[in-house]
Structure formats: C-alpha cells, structure tokens
Amino acid sequence: MDILALLQPIEDSLSKTTLRQMSRVILAMLAMTGRVTMLGLSRWAGDGGSYRSIQRFYHTAIPWAQVYWRTGSFFLRVAAKGDPQPILLCGLIGQCKPTAFLSLVR
Secondary structure, three states, X not given: OOHHHHOHHHOOOOOHHHHHHHHHHHHHHHHOOOOXXXXXXXXXXXXXXXXXXXXXXXXXXXXXXXXXXXXXXXXXXXXXXXXXXXXXXXXXXXXXXXXXXXXXXX
16 A cells, blocks of 8 residues: 555655655554554554654644644545545544545545
C-alpha cells in the first residue's frame, strides 16, 4: 500500500521528512491492534521507523489548518465525483468529519 500517493494533497504543506515519517506512522497504525504506543509504532513501522524517528515526528510542528484545508478540498473534489473511498481515508489523515462527505456521495 503506497500511502505517499494518498498524502499528495498535503505535500506542499509539509517537509519531505515529515511526510515520510507520517506515512510510516499511518502504515504502522493501520497494521496495529490493541494499544497504540510509540514503542509499538516503532516496531510496526519497519525501515526508517525507529523509536527516535517516531519521537521526532510527534515533536514536529505541523500546520494543521493548512493540512485540513488541503485534504478537505481534495476529498471534496473526489467525493463529488462519486467515489466513496476517500471518506475512509480522510479519517486516517486527520480529524475531519467523514459525515460531511457522506452527503456529497449519496
């Protein structure tokens, strides 16, 4: 699964390092069950996902307003075309409300 392709709308808002770290954290979270800890994330993240890298990612200042704006506009455009898949992906990237996109898909 290439999560970097799904993060393309926000690549202008984040550095390449932060984007790469975010993709590893997202993939690790998707693979994990039970309690999600930084140690667990580092174990599931694979190459480049050391405990220290996870710490650096969580310590990075991310411009969330910009990220939400870019992901929201991207998923609104895709959802308007009738593809229901972005509704689920929006929840993975941020705290956006998937119900806002449901009305567009129906």
